Amino acid sequence: MFEVIIVGAGPAGLSAAIILGRSRRHVLVCDSGEYRNAASHALHGFLSRDGIAPAELLRLGREQLRPYENIEVRDIKIVDAIHQADHFEVTADDGTRLTFRKLILATGIVDELPDIAGIEAFYSQGVFHCPYCDALPVPALH
């Protein structure tokens, strides 16, 4: 039986999973595939991974969880969670209901773009939310 459910397999959820996995906890990580920087072609400023595609960082994170038999990752969306006296009852969008002792919400945030017609097409392609993240590519070596 799982002890902990982590909702969200972005950098936060995967980091929590690997620490709990190394602590010999039985962990289920659930993800709906709607991560914050999906619009970005490459992420920057993360030591050792400068210029990597966001999806590749997540793939590597999941790959490094694989040796831990006490961690499972499922691509499902959690739609409900109820706190009972000493556990949580969690429901997924496929109707699955599961019980856990601990619940970690690592669902990230959703950015709200300004109300400007057509801005979505340029988000992360000229309209940037952060100068350190995706506004500047990795400089070429000389």
Ligand SMILES: Cc1cc2nc3c(=O)[nH]c(=O)nc-3n(C[C@H](O)[C@H](O)[C@H](O)COP(=O)(O)OP(=O)(O)OC[C@H]3O[C@@H](n4cnc5c(N)ncnc54)[C@H](O)[C@@H]3O)c2cc1C
């Ligand atoms: C355009 C853009 C570019 C960026 N570039 C960089 C960069 O270059 N370098 C950098 O360090 N940071 C960058 N960031 C910031 C970076 O994206 C965030 O810091 C990081 O994604 C936060 O990780 P997280 O795990 O908290 O959230 P997220 O990465 O958003 O992950 C949350 C996860 O939770 C899942 N989830 C949410 N609700 C549910 C649910 N109900 N059930 C199941 N799963 C759920 C989502 O599917 C998602 O995969 C950028 C952000 C944006 C918007």
